[in-house]
Amino acid sequence: MNLETSIGTIVAEAVKTLYALEIDANQIQLQKTKREFEGDLTVVIFPFVKAARKSPEQTGQEIGEFLQKNNPLISAFNVIKGFLNLSISQNYWIETLNEIHCNPSFGTKTATEDAKLMMIEYSSPNTNKPLHLGHIRNNLLGFSIAEIQKANGWKVVKTNIVNDRGIHICKSMLAWKLYGNGETPASSGLKGDHLVGKYYVVFDKAFKAEIKELMDKGLSEDEAKKSAPLILEAQKMLLAWENNDTEVRRLWETMNGWVYEGFDKTYKQLGVDFDKIYYESETYLEGKSEVERGEASKAFYRREDNSVWADLTGDGLDEKLLLRADGTSVYMTQDIGTAKLRYNDYPINKMVYVVGNEQNYHFQVLSILLDKLGFEWGKSLVHFSYGMVELPEGKMKSREGTVVDADDLMEEMIETARETSQELGKLDNCTPEEIEAIARMVGLGSLKYFILKVDPRKNMTFNPKESIDFNGNTGPFIQYTHARIKSVLRKAADQEIDFSSLTGTDFAISEKESYLIQVLTEFPAVVRQAGEEFSPALIANYIYELVKEYNQFYHDFSILKEENQTIKQFRLVLSESIAATIKTGMRLLGIDVPERM
RNA sequence: GGUCCUGUAGUUCAAUGGAUAGAACAAGUGUUUCCUAAACACUAGAUCCGGGUUCGAUUCCCGGCGGGACUACCA
Numbered sequence: 001m002n003l004e005t006s007i008g009t010i011v012a013e014a015v016k017t018l019y020a021l022e023i024d025a026n027q028i029q030l031q032k033t034k035r036e037f038e039g040d041l042t043v044v045i046f047p048f049v050k051a052a053r054k055s056p057e058q059t060g061q062e063i064g065e066f067l068q069k070n071n072p073l074i075s076a077f078n079v080i081k082g083f084l085n086l087s088i089s090q091n092y093w094i095e096t097l098n099e100i101h102c103n104p105s106f107g108t109k110t111a112t113e114d115a116k117l118m119m120i121e122y123s124s125p126n127t128n129k130p131l132h133l134g135h136i137r138n139n140l141l142g143f144s145i146a147e148i149q150k151a152n153g154w155k156v157v158k159t160n161i162v163n164d165r166g167i168h169i170c171k172s173m174l175a176w177k178l179y180g181n182g183e184t185p186a187s188s189g190l191k192g193d194h195l196v197g198k199y200y201v202v203f204d205k206a207f208k209a210e211i212k213e214l215m216d217k218g219l220s221e222d223e224a225k226k227s228a229p230l231i232l233e234a235q236k237m238l239l240a241w242e243n244n245d246t247e248v249r250r251l252w253e254t255m256n257g258w259v260y261e262g263f264d265k266t267y268k269q270l271g272v273d274f275d276k277i278y279y280e281s282e283t284y285l286e287g288k289s290e291v292e293r294g295e296a297s298k299a300f301y302r303r304e305d306n307s308v309w310a311d312l313t314g315d316g317l318d319e320k321l322l323l324r325a326d327g328t329s330v331y332m333t334q335d336i337g338t339a340k341l342r343y344n345d346y347p348i349n350k351m352v353y354v355v356g357n358e359q360n361y362h363f364q365v366l367s368i369l370l371d372k373l374g375f376e377w378g379k380s381l382v383h384f385s386y387g388m389v390e391l392p393e394g395k396m397k398s399r400e401g402t403v404v405d406a407d408d409l410m411e412e413m414i415e416t417a418r419e420t421s422q423e424l425g426k427l428d429n430c431t432p433e434e435i436e437a438i439a440r441m442v443g444l445g446s447l448k449y450f451i452l453k454v455d456p457r458k459n460m461t462f463n464p465k466e467s468i469d470f471n472g473n474t475g476p477f478i479q480y481t482h483a484r485i486k487s488v489l490r491k492a493a494d495q496e497i498d499f500s501s502l503t504g505t506d507f508a509i510s511e512k513e514s515y516l517i518q519v520l521t522e523f524p525a526v527v528r529q530a531g532e533e534f535s536p537a538l539i540a541n542y543i544y545e546l547v548k549e550y551n552q553f554y555h556d557f558s559i560l561k562e563e564n565q566t567i568k569q570f571r572l573v574l575s576e577s578i579a580a581t582i583k584t585g586m587r588l589l590g591i592d593v594p595e596r597m
Numbered sequence: 598g599g600u601c602c603u604g605u606a607g608u609u610c611a612a613u614g615g616a617u618a619g620a621a622c623a624a625g626u627g628u629u630u631c632c633u634a635a636a637c638a639c640u641a642g643a644u645c646c647g648g649g650u651u652c653g654a655u656u657c658c659c660g661g662c663g664g665g666a667c668u669a670c671c672a
Contacts, residue, residue, distance in 0.1 A: 328670085463608085
């Protein structure tokens, strides 16, 4: 039984005995005592004052006396206004630390044989442009959520759906064919995804020029967009693709191959991966046949122009197109097919889509459509809807060239970390490989922490110039603390001090130390909550608090110079437990922590 | 127009309905013969406006005002 439950139970007992008030133990409001007051844990008294028919102060006093008499864990108490502050005995904290220290998987669970399976879709790139800052948030959130759910005992399958077909893909193919002169990643030195992205932009420019020309000739903008030779050519190419035209298919495979090679590098650098990748080119046909099945079962209907629609007005939404008049599929069609295939492939208990909040409507509709098609899991899809990353000047727009490229950004962060390390001169006796590995850990740690510490549901601002920070509430601050603890532990090991466990428990510790243990004990609950709320930010903020507290301790107390051997051992055990928790917590965020930096 | 999200120091972020709204960066100042100063300490600075519910509201409800997203035979 943990501390909260045991205190909750005894408080419930107290109010029952004193005031004949029946209250459930987990309804008791408990909170960590604020720093400026004496105590560890606080009971909020206000809910009992009515039944007690006494002042909050008096009620608190009575409950406090009851608790102290009946629970040896409570060493002292005080009442301020309606708050009963309890001090917990030092022995409790010391023994708790020992338990934490002995538990290598503290805070996390491992999936059992019969654990439920969660599939998490994230990343979902288009093969016509390189990944940018928005994708970074998506990838980091998806990966971290997967780690967090695993730590909560789920089996997790990480999946990626690649938008590898469609008119937009044909655009870059066409531009390459027309203007590329056979350029390849090898011949140009460009990363594959960047090369293809370049031709997507080339297409857009040429297309715009054609539109302007046509408009100058008197066409309306809409007419111009529909009749520009380039777009007609792209549509022809899509049709050829759908008809398995050998030449088009070969070009498609070649260019997508370049892109995948590029994406793989980016994913690897970012430290994310997938267990199963789906491609829209392999799922869209399934979607089409599902829509046709839905039409046959009258869930959907066909219009005179031969297009297929779902009427969602009964659900408070509009009508939704599912197949175009020419029979080709749309985004929604493909997502239906992909969902079905996934449930065929895996015994999914929970399906989670990590997709930006701009697609809230899409997923609302998807869920309803799958339900209408008779899939009992349709309504249970979870859209993990996260906020956009904005730049100080507003939203990123690829066409206006204001996107922050993922590869460039990561490289920049690593370079800055490299320079900082060099300036501080702390790695002078490390090998070049070690220095490089640390620069990478710190640079990426800074970026990842910056993104993940923010509540995922909120939009966030990224300032390329100012957001790169290695001081304060940042990844490197946490990494630094870990490295510093490790350094102390190495020295202790050199001196052959045994800190494998506490040999005694009968000694006095400071408030700072017992507080640190208290913060440590919260870790499992934070991991659980982060899983329930899909929020890596909770873990990030928790670790920051732990680290900040530890740094104060480190500054004010000596570890290796402490003369009392028992206390020295205690501080080493405490430090090692904190280092382990930092490492576990950061691992849940997908951030590595170095042994030295 | 409709639906949804959002508004906290100069800036970027915190705060299960609880005590004097926390941090970090930026500004100003101090701490290194001492386990890593990428640290620690100090100073100054904020809940968009108006109602309501409550013993208590940044949080919940209603109404304004501001910002954003969606509302495509694009994905």
